[in-house]
Structure formats: C-alpha cells, structure tokens
Amino acid sequence: MKNFTPVILFCLLFARFGYSQNCTNPISDALFQSGFNQIAIQQSNQQKLNKALPFASSNCFTSAQVKNLAMLFTEDSYRLDFCKTAYAHTTDPANFFDVYDAFGTFSWAFRLYDYVNKKTVAVVTPVSIVQTPVFPNYAYPGFSPYKGKTGCTGPVVSEESFKTIAQNVFIQPTDESKYVAIQTAADQHCLAFAHIMKLTSLMQSESLKLRVLMNTFARVYDQENYQSGIVLFSTTASQNEWINYAKAYLTPPPPVCLVTDPDFNGILKDIQAKHFADDKMGIVKLLAKDRCFSVAQIRTISKEFPFGTEKLSTFKSLYAKCTDKNNYYKLVDELTFSSEKDDLRNFIKNDGK
Numbered sequence: 001m002k003n004f005t006p007v008i009l010f011c012l013l014f015a016r017f018g019y020s021q022n023c024t025n026p027i028s029d030a031l032f033q034s035g036f037n038q039i040a041i042q043q044s045n046q047q048k049l050n051k052a053l054p055f056a057s058s059n060c061f062t063s064a065q066v067k068n069l070a071m072l073f074t075e076d077s078y079r080l081d082f083c084k085t086a087y088a089h090t091t092d093p094a095n096f097f098d099v100y101d102a103f104g105t106f107s108w109a110f111r112l113y114d115y116v117n118k119k120t121v122a123v124v125t126p127v128s129i130v131q132t133p134v135f136p137n138y139a140y141p142g143f144s145p146y147k148g149k150t151g152c153t154g155p156v157v158s159e160e161s162f163k164t165i166a167q168n169v170f171i172q173p174t175d176e177s178k179y180v181a182i183q184t185a186a187d188q189h190c191l192a193f194a195h196i197m198k199l200t201s202l203m204q205s206e207s208l209k210l211r212v213l214m215n216t217f218a219r220v221y222d223q224e225n226y227q228s229g230i231v232l233f234s235t236t237a238s239q240n241e242w243i244n245y246a247k248a249y250l251t252p253p254p255p256v257c258l259v260t261d262p263d264f265n266g267i268l269k270d271i272q273a274k275h276f277a278d279d280k281m282g283i284v285k286l287l288a289k290d291r292c293f294s295v296a297q298i299r300t301i302s303k304e305f306p307f308g309t310e311k312l313s314t315f316k317s318l319y320a321k322c323t324d325k326n327n328y329y330k331l332v333d334e335l336t337f338s339s340e341k342d343d344l345r346n347f348i349k350n351d352g353k
Contacts, residue, residue: 023090025060026062027060027061027065030168031059031168032059035059040072045073048072048073053081056082056089059089060089060091062092063092063093063095063096064095067102069086070083070102071102076103076104079108080108080111083099083112084115099112132163133170133198133202136201138201138228138232140194141194143156143192143193149223149250150221150222151217151221151223152190152219154221156191157189168185169181169202175208178199178202182216183212186219190221191216192220193220193222193225193228199212200229210242213242213245213246229242257292264293264297277307277310280305284314285317293322293323294322295327295328301314302314303334308336308337309340311340312340315347319348320352
C-alpha cells in the first residue's frame, strides 16, 4: 500500500482541521501487549473483532499500535470495522495515514479514508474507565520487619510495581491465564506473601488457587507468614492441604544417613586402626546411632572381629538402621556356632527385639 500513502496523507491532513479527539496518552506497552496477545490467539476474524472492539473502545492508541492490531485480521472488511472504532481513540491522528498500509487492497483503504474524511465535527471520546482490581478485606501479613525464612533475597517489589503486576493479572480472561501471569510475576520479582495472597484472590478456582500458592511458595519473601493463606480457601480440606504443604516445605528433611563407598572406606580404616576388640566395638556402637549401613557393608565390618560373639554383637547393633533388612538373613552364615546362628535368626524374626 506504500504507493498511495502520499495521496492519503495529503487528504488526511486536510481533513484533520475539522476534527478533534480527547485521547492524549496512549495505552502502556505492557497493557497493549497483553490486549494484543488476547486478540491474536482468537481462531477467526469475527472472534478477533469481538475482542478488539471493546479493547479499542476503552483505551487510547498511537497510530502505529492501531496498525499493528489491524494486521491481526486476514480480511480487509474486518480491518475496516476495527479501524473505524480505533480512529476515535488515536492519540496522534496526524500519523493515521500509516494505518492504510495494513490493508491488502486500495479500495478498502479508501473506504477508511472516506470514513475519516467525513469526520468534520468534533468527536467526544467516551471517558475511558480503566477497571482496577479490588482485593478482599483479609488480614494480610506484614513483611517489614521480617526475620524468618525467605524464598527471595529482596528487596520486595514496590507497591507501584505491584499495582502494575496486579492489573496485568486482573485483565486476564480466565483463571488459567491468571495462573500463568502470577507464576511469571513470581519468577521475575521478589513478592511478599501478602502480594501472592492478593493476586490469588483474583481467581475463582479453589484448586488453581492452591496450585498458585504451592508453585510460588519457594520464591516468596516472607515464607513463615504462610498461615495467613488459609483465608483464600472456603473448604477445610484445601486449608489443611495448604498448611501441611507449607509446613513440610519449611521443615528441613532429616539428614541422609546412607554411607557412601568413600565414607565407608574411611570408617573401615578408623576401625582397623584400633588394636583391641573393645575399641573397635566402641566405634561400631557410636556409628549405629546415625549411620545406615547395607548388609554388604555390615558383613565387611564384622570381619574385623575374630570371635562369633563380637560379630553377633555387631550385627545386632547395626540392624536398626540397615538399608536392606530383607537381606539380613545372609549374615547368619558369617557365624560359626549354631547357637549364635539361632540367636541371630530369632533376632531378625522379632525385628530386632
């Protein structure tokens, strides 16, 4: 359409002397991109138009933004309908000639020109009422000062930045898209738990609310304020599931007691360094408190004791934390006398009692 742009420009500039608009500040890039994406994902031109017209009626755009939106349609007739609405909400009508390049045919571009050229009276743009999120009157936890466990180092996002985040979540059309927006915000910013609560309150689905809290909790600043989140749920089951999840997350797991091969080699050397059986047994009993040996490792340790009574004592001491008790019967053959073997069998049968 570049070949007729100069002609259109001349005509459009002439027409502008009799036309006025109230739009002065265009929509922010973030809100424009969000609206653009919502229109772009629609399957048909009619569905795109159904999304685009309300978006155009309630916001102000630059001519370049109008052109980008118009190019989302694959047919000029839909482009024309959209551009007619968007023209009254353009902040730089002197540059509106750029929009004509979005059309595929000369005739449809001139239809838009005719429409614009007939606007010889002042147009009163409807007041653009931008809806903003309203959060429930919950007891939101404070995060300053805070000295508990944290999921992000801070600083916590400013209230001004949070308003932008909340607005982006609020305008999402479904709980699923709100969920994605909250996840993205938590990945990119250090949010307080009160922020997460407010964003989550904009959703309806209880199951998705729970997923949001769980999936963002690792990155929340004031994690120990998690109990405040129960107000987001209407059922006791969901409240309990959330509390149990957060409590388990903040509870450190028990130390791993498995003995790796390098660790075992070091332990074996410590035992071998002792010259008396009592000293060796002292090490075994000490290790039995917090080390988990396999049957193969226990067999190797027992070979450091020459007498059956010492071996039997070793087997009994290390039984409780053995990692493969189902194989413990194999240690019976390490004993010589039948009385010792029977003793160990009964010990295993009674689960170490």
